[in-house]
Amino acid sequence: MIFYxxxxxxxxxxxIEKSGxxxxxxxxxxxxxxxxxxxxxxxxxxxxxxxxxxxxxxNKLKTTPYxxxxxxxxxxxxxxxxxxxxxxxGEDKVLNLMEKTENEKELINLAIAFExxxxxxxxxxxNLVGEEEKSTVLKLIQEEKNHIKKLETIKEEKI
Numbered sequence: 783m784i785f786y787x788x789x790x791x792x793x794x795x796x797x798i799e800k801s802g803x804x805x806x807x808x809x810x811x812x813x814x815x816x817x818x819x820x821x822x823x824x825x826x827x828x829x830x831x832x833x834x835x836x837x838x839x840x841n842k843l844k845t846t847p848y849x850x851x852x853x854x855x856x857x858x859x860x861x862x863x864x865x866x867x868x869x870x871x872g873e874d875k876v877l878n879l880m881e882k883t884e885n886e887k888e889l890i891n892l893a894i895a896f897e898x899x900x901x902x903x904x905x906x907x908x909n910l911v912g913e914e915e916k917s918t919v920l921k922l923i924q925e926e927k928n929h930i931k932k933l934e935t936i937k938e939e940k941i
Contacts, residue, residue, distance in 0.1 A: 788910050792840040795907060798900055799833035802826075809893060813886050821936055825893070825929055832922055839915050890937045894930055901926045 806826035810819050883889045904926060908919045 788843060789840060791907055791910055792836050795836040795903070796833050796840070798903065799829045799836065802896065802900065803829040803833070805896060809889055812883065812889060815886055818886055818936060821932060828925065828929065835918060835922060839911065839918060887937060887940050890933055890940065894933045897926055897930045897933065
């Protein structure tokens, strides 16, 4: 089992939000439905806001040379590669599958799957942050749940 520091986990969360932003921008371009475009635009803005939240948490941490990897810039690239391969890049991952979607229902299902994966990851982060940050992470978890609800609602309308 591989263990990551809180700094590394937060960096992964930041990378997930950056990639999620790109996913929703591209998804918005793939649809002509006005309501779906608005939802994807809203979700892209949410991803930016979440990234800023995780950056804020990360900046609040009291770090010492012992808690950061020796070469943090190199470690950040490695962590980006991990999140890309787990969530976004690869034959069976979100960005590639998005390009292959043939209809809006598939696109919505893909967005729901992405949000669920993100939600699981954030529940893990909840176990790693200090008590003072738990309420912030719980708020983000609730927002991710709301994203799923919004996507499910629009999906029902499309069926």
